[in-house]
Each structure stands twice: as structure tokens, then as C-alpha cells.
Amino acid sequence: MAEDVGRSHRRRELREFLMSRRARVSPAEAGLPDGGARRRTPGLRREEVAVLAGVGASWYQWLEQGRDISVSPQVLDAVARVLRLSGTERRHLYVLAGLNPPVPEVAPEQRDMCEGLRRLIDTWMPYPAHIMDAYYNCVQYNAAAAIVLGMRQEGTQNCLVDFFTDPLYRSRSKSWEKNARTVVAQFRAASSARPDDEGYQELLDRLHADSPEFAALWAERDIEDAGQIRKELDHPLAGLLVVESTAMRVPARPDLTIVLHTPLDEANTAAKLEWLASPQARRGAMYPVAG
Incomplete structure (x- = not known):
């Protein structure tokens, strides 16, 4: 029972985390046209993240919905790259997705x-x-x-x-x-x-x-x-x-x-x-x- 509650909480956190990171990346930062005033979605759309990361649109939607799907470090790294995640955020993504996080790295701004x-x-x-x-x-x-x-x-x-x-x-x-x-x-x-x-x-x-x-x-x-x-x-x-x-x-x-x-x-x-x-x-x- 406690394990199910923990898994449900992690999936909910994964959904909210991915949505918040996607919203802060502008199309221009991702190398896409901004769509002008017709664009309603702040930041990137799910489909755009999927294309840029080289994954299926349905698969990324399921990931962001926190569904029980198979994920790999390579795919998570691709998503992290598109969403411009920091090293700490990338490790957090791994944990929320149920994978062992990568070894911590020193952020450039912390080298001094x-x-x-x-x-x-x-x-x-x-x-x-x-x-x-x-x-x-x-x-x-x-x-x-x-x-x-x-x-x-x-x-x-x-x-x-x-x-x-x-x-x-x-x-x-x-x-x-x-x-x-x-x-x-x-x-x-x-x-x-x-x-x-x-x-x-x-x-x-x-x-x-x-x-x-x-x-x-x-x-x-x-x-x-x-x-x-x-x-x-x-x-x-x-x-x-x-x-x-x-x-x-x-x-x-x-x-x-x-x-x-x-x-x-x-x-x-x-x-x-x-x-x-x-x-x-x-x-x-x-x-x-x-x-």
C-alpha cells in the first residue's frame, strides 16, 4: 500500500515537473518558429518536445502523464537536453522516472x-x-x-x-x-x-x-x-x-x-x-x- 502511494506521488511529481520545465523553454530557444500571437501554449508543446527529443508523441505524452511506461537513460537524456535541464534537474528527472540517477556533475557556475x-x-x-x-x-x-x-x-x-x-x-x-x-x-x-x-x-x-x-x-x-x-x-x-x-x-x-x-x-x-x-x-x- 505504501509503495503504491509512493509511486502515485512520484508520477504526479513527474507530470508537474515536466510541464513546468516545458513551459519555460521558448520555441526560439529550441530553434523553432514562435508562431506569433496565435500560440497559446507557454513554452514548448508536447509534440515539439517529442520531435526534438526523437521520441514518439504518444510516448512523451504518456511520460508527462506519469503512466507506467518503460524509460531508458538515453531517452531521458534526450528529453533533458530539449528542456535545457541543469545537472540537478536531470538527476531529479531520473528519480521521478524510477531510474538510478547519473553521477552528480559540477555545474559551470559552481566551479569558483x-x-x-x-x-x-x-x-x-x-x-x-x-x-x-x-x-x-x-x-x-x-x-x-x-x-x-x-x-x-x-x-x-x-x-x-x-x-x-x-x-x-x-x-x-x-x-x-x-x-x-x-x-x-x-x-x-x-x-x-x-x-x-x-x-x-x-x-x-x-x-x-x-x-x-x-x-x-x-x-x-x-x-x-x-x-x-x-x-x-x-x-x-x-x-x-x-x-x-x-x-x-x-x-x-x-x-x-x-x-x-x-x-x-x-x-x-x-x-x-x-x-x-x-x-x-x-x-x-x-x-x-x-x-
Whole structure:
């Protein structure tokens, strides 16, 4: 019963969504004559959408009416193109039509968000924070990430590779063995969402070549969604630090992950992190902070 109610609601939403998107596209925008004053329909007619998308007029009418018909990603993409849908709207169309939505893409107008995200991680000081792209490459990191986690320009600049191969990070991480299993399981979840992405395969090949420990954990086939990880670190200046890393996504930038480290109520971690960010502690740091 609940399933039938949900399906009925989705079909009703599909009908209203398609009608509203069709009404906002003018014939001129679609490359058609506007018909002058004789045109009563705002935007495109159903028949025009069908012709431009290369589908039958009856089939498109049934789609817009929310009937139980067979749809394919190729046809939905054609309709999305004609209706000039954004990436978010295209994914919404898939969901309303009962298909798995495509992988999110970054809209052109959102590509300049990095400055705002930089302000975010800088505001997180004195706690470590960094930003990764889809392939775990470090895009930006704040000064605390350099001081506490050892992030630095001379590293590989790939967080996953550094986790397994950077001797500095390994020497500081007291929870490395426990966390390694979770890190690999989360990477499997991320890569499985894009099975044909060559970037993930290249990273996977590199990790197999560089780290037997990674290869052994990968063979166990564990999988987890990204979330929170407890990290215990032995810092050369501050001693034991206990933090919780949280991986967060910004829907407008699905290609980026923000990782924020929050001090836990153990080992006086918050106070130690504040001290490490002070000028006095920075002068004694082993590595320079990020500029």
C-alpha cells in the first residue's frame, strides 16, 4: 500500500515537473518558429518536445502523464537536453522516472566555489582540515593539517597514497592499523559508484604497486560509506592527540570532499591543538605550515 502511494506521488511529481520545465523553454530557444500571437501554449508543446527529443508523441505524452511506461537513460537524456535541464534537474528527472540517477556533475557556475571552501577550512583553525577531489588528491589544507597531520608540498599530494606510504604520517598515527581497514572500505564504496572511471583504476593500480598492506586489505572486499573516523596521533611536540575526522560533501561540488578534524574530550586535545597553532609552537615545528 505504501509503495503504491509512493509511486502515485512520484508520477504526479513527474507530470508537474515536466510541464513546468516545458513551459519555460521558448520555441526560439529550441530553434523553432514562435508562431506569433496565435500560440497559446507557454513554452514548448508536447509534440515539439517529442520531435526534438526523437521520441514518439504518444510516448512523451504518456511520460508527462506519469503512466507506467518503460524509460531508458538515453531517452531521458534526450528529453533533458530539449528542456535545457541543469545537472540537478536531470538527476531529479531520473528519480521521478524510477531510474538510478547519473553521477552528480559540477555545474559551470559552481566551479569558483574553492575560495569559499578555503575560507571554511581556514576558519576551522586551530583544528586540521583539508579538501580532497574525487581521486583523493589534496586540493587544499589549512595550517593545522600541516602541523598535526604532516601535510606538506613535498608529499605525494594524494591522501590515500600518503596514508599508506608516507613515513611521517605513519610514525604519528597510533590508530593506523585499525583505520586502514576503514579507509580501504570507504575507497571501495567511492570507486564502485564509478565503475568505468579510469582515474580510480589508475589510483588502484598505484596503490597495489606501492603498498602490499593496501593490496591485502583490498582483497578482503569490505565496503563502507564515508563518515567519521577516530584518529589517535602521537605528535612530536604535543604528544597524544585524539581527533575525529568527518568527511562531508557539498552538493554543488560533488567532486570535492571536505575533511574536518574535531578534537575529542581526551588527552587535553583541544588545548594542545590551540597551542600547536600558536607562533611559539610553530617555531619549533618539524615542517613549515601551509602558506
